[in-house]
Structure formats: C-alpha cells, structure tokens
Amino acid sequence: MDGEQSLTEKYELFGCIQCGRCSAGCPISLNSALNIRKLIREVTVHQVLEPIYEQGELWDCTTCSICSLRCPRGLKPHEVLISIRSILAEEGNVPATVRDALEETFKHGNPYGQIRSKRFEWATDLKIKNFSQGDRAEILYFVGCAPSYDPRLQEVSRALVKTFTQAEVNFGILGNEENCCGNEIRRMGEEGLFEMLRADNIKLFHNHEIRHIVTTSSHCYNTFKNEYKDDSFKAEHYTIFVAELIQKGKLSFSKEIKKVVTYQDPCFLGKQNGVYEEPRFILRSIPGITFVDFERCRERSLCCEGGGGRMWIDASDSGQRLGEVRIREAIALGAEIIATACPFCLLNLEDAVTTIGLADKIQVRDIIELVAEAI
Amino acid sequence: MGRIFVLIEHRKGAIRDITWEMLIKGRELALRSGGELTALLLGYQIRNLAEKLVQRADEVLVVEDEKLSNFNGEIYQRVLSKLISEYKPALTLIGHTSFGMELAGQLELPITTDCIDLCLENGALKAVRQMYTGKVNAEISFIGAPSYIVTVRPDVFPAEGQQTGRGEIKYLSLPIEEIKYKKFIEYIEPAVGEVDITRADILVSVGQGIGDKKNISMIAELSELMGGVLACSRPIVDKKWLPKERQVGLSGKTVKPKLYLAIGISGAFQHISQIKGGHIIAINKDPRAPIFGVADYGIVEDLFKIVPVLTSKLKEIKAG
Numbered sequence: 001m002d003g004e005q006s007l008t009e010k011y012e013l014f015g016c017i018q019c020g021r022c023s024a025g026c027p028i029s030l031n032s033a034l035n036i037r038k039l040i041r042e043v044t045v046h047q048v049l050e051p052i053y054e055q056g057e058l059w060d061c062t063t064c065s066i067c068s069l070r071c072p073r074g075l076k077p078h079e080v081l082i083s084i085r086s087i088l089a090e091e092g093n094v095p096a097t098v099r100d101a102l103e104e105t106f107k108h109g110n111p112y113g114q115i116r117s118k119r120f121e122w123a124t125d126l127k128i129k130n131f132s133q134g135d136r137a138e139i140l141y142f143v144g145c146a147p148s149y150d151p152r153l154q155e156v157s158r159a160l161v162k163t164f165t166q167a168e169v170n171f172g173i174l175g176n177e178e179n180c181c182g183n184e185i186r187r188m189g190e191e192g193l194f195e196m197l198r199a200d201n202i203k204l205f206h207n208h209e210i211r212h213i214v215t216t217s218s219h220c221y222n223t224f225k226n227e228y229k230d231d232s233f234k235a236e237h238y239t240i241f242v243a244e245l246i247q248k249g250k251l252s253f254s255k256e257i258k259k260v261v262t263y264q265d266p267c268f269l270g271k272q273n274g275v276y277e278e279p280r281f282i283l284r285s286i287p288g289i290t291f292v293d294f295e296r297c298r299e300r301s302l303c304c305e306g307g308g309g310r311m312w313i314d315a316s317d318s319g320q321r322l323g324e325v326r327i328r329e330a331i332a333l334g335a336e337i338i339a340t341a342c343p344f345c346l347l348n349l350e351d352a353v354t355t356i357g358l359a360d361k362i363q364v365r366d367i368i369e370l371v372a373e374a375i
Numbered sequence: 376m377g378r379i380f381v382l383i384e385h386r387k388g389a390i391r392d393i394t395w396e397m398l399i400k401g402r403e404l405a406l407r408s409g410g411e412l413t414a415l416l417l418g419y420q421i422r423n424l425a426e427k428l429v430q431r432a433d434e435v436l437v438v439e440d441e442k443l444s445n446f447n448g449e450i451y452q453r454v455l456s457k458l459i460s461e462y463k464p465a466l467t468l469i470g471h472t473s474f475g476m477e478l479a480g481q482l483e484l485p486i487t488t489d490c491i492d493l494c495l496e497n498g499a500l501k502a503v504r505q506m507y508t509g510k511v512n513a514e515i516s517f518i519g520a521p522s523y524i525v526t527v528r529p530d531v532f533p534a535e536g537q538q539t540g541r542g543e544i545k546y547l548s549l550p551i552e553e554i555k556y557k558k559f560i561e562y563i564e565p566a567v568g569e570v571d572i573t574r575a576d577i578l579v580s581v582g583q584g585i586g587d588k589k590n591i592s593m594i595a596e597l598s599e600l601m602g603g604v605l606a607c608s609r610p611i612v613d614k615k616w617l618p619k620e621r622q623v624g625l626s627g628k629t630v631k632p633k634l635y636l637a638i639g640i641s642g643a644f645q646h647i648s649q650i651k652g653g654h655i656i657a658i659n660k661d662p663r664a665p666i667f668g669v670a671d672y673g674i675v676e677d678l679f680k681i682v683p684v685l686t687s688k689l690k691e692i693k694a695g
Contacts (some may be wrong), residue, residue: 100629112648142565150644151665311645314619314626321613347645354583354641355610 011080011246013044015073022067022077027303031319032060036067036077043080048355053088056316059095063187063308064267069299080115084187084293094189101312102190105335109179109310110145120175122154126161129172131208137172139241142224144217145180146311146343152350153343157216159372160238167251169213177204181215183268184221188309194227214241216368218269218342219307225273228237238368239341242352244280253374256288261370262335263293264326264349265301266342279341282367286374287326294326302326306344323352330362337363339370376408376500380467381418382455383428384474386446387562390424393470395534398431400493401468402536405433407495410465417454419444429542436462437546445559448477454549456482464522466500471526479526486524487515491531503512570604572621577603580623581611584639584659584678588616593695594638597682600689606630608646624649629640639678642666658682 008014021039023029034057042052045203052058058081067077088094094102095126104113120130123143129135141164147153163343164171182197205213215221224235244249261283269275276298296302305315305322326349330338343366350364381401384391387425398414405412414432416425419441425494428435438454459467459482467482469475471489479486491512492503502515502525517523572578579598585591591611598605605621612622625645635650637657647655650669657670660677668675674681 097626097629112644113651146644149648151668153645160543160558170476310626312625347643351643355613 007049007080007083008044010083013062013075014183015041015046015075015078016040017073019072019316021070021072025066027064027322028060028062028305030322030325032316033057034060036061036081040075040077040080047364049084049087053084053091053093054174058084058088059098059313060310060315061308062267062303062305062310064303065271066267066299066303069271082187082189085187086191087189089189090238091193095313097312097314098188098309099285101309102185102188102193105180105185106193110149111180111184112145112149114149117147117176119178120173122148122157123161123173126158128161130175131172131210132175132177135172136209137211138170138206139172140205140213141171141173142181142213142215142220142235143173143178144215144220144343146347147216148178150343150347153216153346156343156346156366156368159323159366160216162372163245163251163368163375165241167245169245174204179204181217181220181223183219183227184307184309184311186223187307189313198223198228202228205230205233212236214238215316216343218266218273218275219344222268222272237275237278237341239269239278239282240275242368242371243281246282251371251375253285253287253371255374257286257374258288259336260290260292260334261337261339262330262333263291263297263342263367264271264304264338264345265298266340266345267301267303267307269341270301271299279339279367282371283339288368288374289370292335294329294333296329302329304340304342304345304348306348307344311344311347321348321352321355323348324356327352327356327358327362331358335362337365337370338369339365341367376404376410376413376465376495376498378413378462378464378639380459380462380464381412381414382467382469382475382478383414383424384470384472385416385418385421385424388421388424390427391470391634392471392534393472393475393527393529395536396469396529396532397468397470398428399534399536400532402431402496404466404493404500408498411577413464414473415455415458415460417443417451425544429544430538431536433543437544438549438551439546440549440551442551443552446474447554447557447559449554450482450551451478452481453554454551456547458547459484459522461499467522467524469524469526471528475526479524484522484524485517485520486526487517488526490515490525491528493525493527513616525608565630570620572604572623573628573630574604575604575606575630576633577601577636578606578623578630578634579603579636579638580606580608580640581638582608582640583610583643583690585611585616586639590679591616593682593686596687596691597638600686600693603634603636608640608643637666637670638682640664640666642669659669 020037063078065078101111105111147157181193186194202290219238379401381397383394401412406439412432414428414435425435469479487502490502490504504622506513581594607617629649631651632653635655655670656668657673658678662675
C-alpha cells in the first residue's frame with residue numbers, strides 16, 4: 001500500500017528502536033489509550049493501516065511534540081500522527097466537531113464560525129493602525145482567532161495593545177482582513193486547507209509589505225515561524241518582543257504585583273520553539289512578583305491539552321484533566337497566580353480552576369496582562 | 376391518474392411518520408386526479424398495522440411473510456416489482472429515508488428523488504426537488520412512462536389529516552424466493568438514555584452555578600415542565616454530573632434550539648459560540664458574566680431563588 005509505504009519512508013520509521021521514550025513522556029497517556037510507541041510500530045509492520053485509522057484515540061493527541069523531543073533517533077512521532085489524521089481528513093473520516101471547525105475556517109476564516117466582519121470589533125475603541133484601512137506600520141500585531149473573538153481573551157489582546165502603546169511601538173493590525181493562521185487546522189489533519197490559509201496569509205503580508213509579525217498566540221507564532229517557509233517576514237511571539245522592550249529600557253514598570261507567580265510553559269512556545277527564558281525574564285522584571293517554577297517545567301512542562309485541535313475535539317480520554325493536575329501542582333507550590341503565554345493554556349487552566357472550585361485560591365493570567373497591570 | 380401506491384415504512388411494529396406524510400400527499404393527488412390510493416404493507420405479523428392504514432387509504436395490500444420480518448432491500452425490491460407490474464400504478468411513493476433510498480433505485484422505473492412537493496398540472500404530474508444545497512427549486516416533469524417512482528423527503532408534508540379511507544384490506548399470497556446477497560443482522564439501538572440535544576427546540580442548560588450534583592434534579596424538573604431537554608456546559612460533564620452527550624460547546628455539541636435557557640452558566644466563549652440561533656435567556660447572579668453579552672433576556676439573581684419560582688408558576692399553569 002502506497003500510504004503505508006510513504007508514512008514509513010517519509011518519517012524514516014524503520015529507524016525507530018521501540019525504546020518507549022516517546023510514550024513514557026506522553027502527557028495524554030495519563031488519560032488516554034493512545035500509545036505513540038505502539039502506533040509507530042503498527043504503522044511500520046502492518047500491511048493494512050485501516051484498523052489503525054479506526055482508533056478513536058488518534059484524536060486525543062495534543063501534538064505537544066514531547067515524543068519528538070525525547071526521541072533518541074530524532075524521529076517525529078507526532079508528525080506521523082498528524083499525517084494519519086490527514087489521511088482521515090482526506091477520507092472525510094473526522095469527528096463531527098472537527099469537521100465543523102474546518103468548515104467554519106473555510107467559510108469565515110476562523111474555526112469558531114464567527115462572522116468575519118466582527119473580527120476587529122474588540123479593538124474599535126482603541127485607535128490602532130489598521131493595515132486593511134490603508135495604514136502602514138513597522139510591526140504587524142497578529143491577534144489570532146481566539147484572542148479576537150473570545151471575550152476573556154480579548155482582555156489579553158487589549159493588554160498587549162496597552163503595552164505596545166506604552167512602549168511607543170509602531171504597530172498595526174490587519175482588522176477584518178486577518179485570517180486563521182492554520183496551525184490547528186494542519187494538526188486536525190486538513191493539510192489542504194492549511195496550505196490555502198498559508199497562501200492567502202502570505203499574499204496578505206506581501207500586499208501590506210509586512211516584514212515583522214508579533215503574535216498573541218504561541219500557536220500562530222509556531223506556524224508562521226516553522227511552517228510558512230517565507231523569509232520575507234520575521235515572526236515573533238510577544239514574549240520575545242516584550243522581553244526585548246524591557247531589556248532595551250523601552251518599557252518600565254511603575255506598579256508592584258505582590259504575588260507568588262508560577263509559569264505554565266505553552267508547548268508551542270517551549271517544546272516546539274525553545275522559548276523558555278523570555279517569559280521568565282518578563283515575570284522576574286515585574287516588581288513585587290516572587291517567581292517560582294513548577295517542578296515539571298520547560299521541556300518537561302505538562303501540556304494543558306489545548307493543542308492539536310483539541311479545543312474542538314471530544315476526546316476519548318477520561319479521568320482528571322491535565323489542567324486540573326497543573327492547578328493542584330501550582331497551589332502546592334504556594335502560587336497565587338499561574339501565568340501563561342498562550343490563549344489555549346489560559347482557557348484550559350481557567351476552566352480547571354473553576355471546575356475544581358479553587359477560584360478564591362489561584363488566578364490564571366496571561367503574562368501580558370500582568371505586564372499591562374504593572375506599567 | 377390511476378392508482379397511486381404508497382410504500383408503508385415501518386420498523387419494529389411501528390409505522391414511521393414518513394408513511395403518514397406520504398398518505399396525506401397521496402390522498403391529495405388521488406382526489407385531484409380521480410385516482411385510487413393504495414397502501415402497500417410488507418412485513419410479518421403486521422395485521423394490526425393494516426387496521427390503522429385502512430382509515431387513510433382506499434385499499435391496503437398486505438404481503439405477509441416471515442422473510443419480510445425486517446427491512447431487506449433485496450426482498451422488498453422483488454416483492455415491490457411484482458406488485459407494480461401486476462397492479463400498474465401510475466405513481467409509487469417511497470420515503471426518501473435510508474430504507475427508501477436503498478430500495479427505490481433498484482426498481483428500474485423512471486424516478487425522481489428527495490421531492491419536497493408533488494402536484495398535477497393539466498393532469499400531468501410535476502415534482503419539486505431542491506438543487507444546489509437548497510438554493511434552487513427545480514420542477515421535474517415526467518415523460519411518457521406508464522409508471523413512476525418518487526421518493527419523498529421526510530418532514531415536508533403534514534402527518535395528520537382526515538381519515539379518508541373506505542377501508543379494504545387485501546391479503547396477498549406471493550411466493551417469496553430465498554435471497555442470496557443481503558441479510559438482516561441486528562438493530563443497533565442508541566445507548567439507553569441517550570438524548571439528542573442538537574434537535575431540541577427548548578434547551579434548559581445548566582452550568583457550574585448549580586454547585587452540587589444533587590441540585591441538577593431541580594433543573595431537570597424545570598426542563599421537563601417546559602417541555603425542554605436538559606443540556607449543560609463542560610464543567611458539569613467533567614464532574615460527571617451529566618453525561619457527555621448533553622454538553623454544549625466546542626468539544627461537545629453545536630445546538631440550534633428555538634429557546635436556550637442558560638442557568639448558572641458564565642458563558643465561556645467555547646460554550647456560547649456553539650449556540651446557533653434562537654433566543655437565549657440567562658440566569659446568573661454575576662452581572663458581569665459573559666453570558667449576558669449574548670443573551671436576549673437576562674435575570675441577574677441567584678438561580679436558587681429564580682428556578683423554584685419558575686417551577687411553581689409552570690406547575691400552576693399546567694394545573695390550569
């Protein structure tokens with residue numbers, strides 16, 4: 001079979017020594033039947049892959065990439081899984097919630113099915129330069145779908161705008177022309193739609209002569225940086241950009257936040273892009289903050305379960321959500337705030353806080369919200 | 376137009392709604408054209424169903440055989456083809472259902488499928504079906520054939536109508552051969568208690584604000600009094616207070632009710648973005664809850680004060 005041949009060949013799966021470092025590090029294995037080591041083995045030895053495709057747990061993976069990070073042979077198990085999802089997507093064999101998210105992205109440019117003309121609504125009172133209105137700026141602030149539409153995440157976008165304005169950054173946004181970046185779309189298996197979004201976005205960036213992009217989300221950042229393969233622009237996550245503003249003295253703090261703060265490394269910022277220092281640097285720069293790191297931090301950080309399209313997937317896993325595990329760990333550390341730098345981490349952790357009823361003990365905040373509060 | 380056949384669709388001893396809908400439409404056509412409406416009932420131990428059908432048709436033709444116990448496209452096709460060639464109906468109506476779709480195409484007669492209307496124009500039959508995902512209605516005319524098949528979309532015609540039959544049941548004995556290719560295996564039932572919140576007109580949805588599992592029963596009672604279906608947000612499922620199938624949201628279900636009553640739901644975006652259409656009424660004690668941003672009406676108050684009042688009012692109304 002061609003598909004099977006190409007998976008094994010494409011990802012050099014005969015190089016796998018079945019050591020099990022991938023599955024041993026897999027956060028989802030705590031809750032799900034997904035066994036990435038076994039999956040790789042099955043892909044290499046089975047003549048017919050159809051029974052593998054039937055495994056519902058294929059949709060449990062958050063594509064956090066720890067398996068690839070831990071692989072001593074340098075293989076990419078999580079990419080194999082994404083490829084299997086794309087075979088399923090090609091066949092139309094995807095969960096209904098994924099199908100809807102993909103369709104909405106195709107129709108409206110965002111996976112939530114929100115109207116495109118309302119994308120910019122959160123910022124109408126903010127006097128921001130808007131590329132789609134003919135404005136020009138040095139930096140494109142790429143807001144992202146969730147931070148454009150979700151009222152909770154709009155607070156994060158507003159905090160970023162406040163910070164940029166304070167530091168006199170010459171920035172603009174794309175307004176209603178902004179489109180889904182496609183990071184999650186690719187991970188839900190819709191390679192074709194991803195390529196379309198990528199082509200549309202690159203064209204948009206070129207039209208507006210954009211050279212430097214700063215994103216709210218670590219997911220948008222990841223795909224712009226690693227999957228767009230276009231060197232006419234530089235993409236940065238806001239933590240990198242803001243850390244530099246602080247370092248260069250362009251941003252200073254006037255208020256204290258007297259709290260014990262820990263930090264949840266977003267997988268798409270940390271594991272996939274090695275950005276560990278900048279978020280910690282920002283937090284340590286804010287006066288009053290006592291920073292404590294999780295025991296499981298940096299590349300060992302526990303995934304929030306929000307990546308890989310999981311925001312749209314009715315996962316087969318059961319048991320305690322990893323977000324809840326994380327909140328309990330943070331409380332044990334004595335943290336009063338768990339800070340993060342990713343919209344999905346924020347939502348999942350905040351959900352976990354309310355689910356376990358600890359809202360009076362701990363807050364979940366985006367780093368930039370703390371920055372905006374302290375300037 | 377001469378005789379009009381309606382193929383009765385039934386499953387496990389119950390007549391399906393599409394049958395009544397086709398009989399209503401068939402009766403209308405028969406009256407206009409001076410034709411005769413014949414119900415075809417194929418099955419086993421179905422005499423009680425025939426009794427119900429005679430009140431709606433001029434004649435009920437019954438073929439009873441153990442081999443017809445469950446729907447099987449192959450046997451149905453053979454029986455139906457025999458009946459059509461013997462009785463020569465001008466028109467045979469079959470439901471555009473999984474049952475009908477499997478069968479209708481095999482009959483080797485001129486066919487138009489998934490029709491949303493049928494009428495007579497100068498004595499000739501005209502069918503209406505949708506094209507381009509419902510953007511265009513196409514009128515289909517039939518050309519010179521003695522017998523046509525039309526499959527009818529469910530839920531288009533009313534199921535209730537006058538009892539207009541003159542009541543004649545004919546039991547036919549047809550030799551039914553053994554068949555080779557298709558075999559009935561089993562009915563797969565949805566899990567017990569499974570509900571479909573995506574099809575409910577009224578959803579009464581409960582969130583974190585309910586506080587305790589034991590309080591869910593109070594919302595269930597309200598929902599029942601309102602003729603609604605109970606739904607919830609993700610935390611309620613996470614706590615295993617209600618099953619997953621009742622969850623509204625990005626990782627749950629997208630719903631399109633006419634009325635969505637959100638009780639103790641803060642209104643996270645992942646939840647509210649999956650309520651499409653209809654009116655939203657929210658009860659929440661936090662005036663800053665995002666649910667009020669999308670609600671048509673809102674009550675800022677403790678749900679434990681409001682729900683009992685609603686429940687007792689509804690009981691009063693029901694008691695007349």
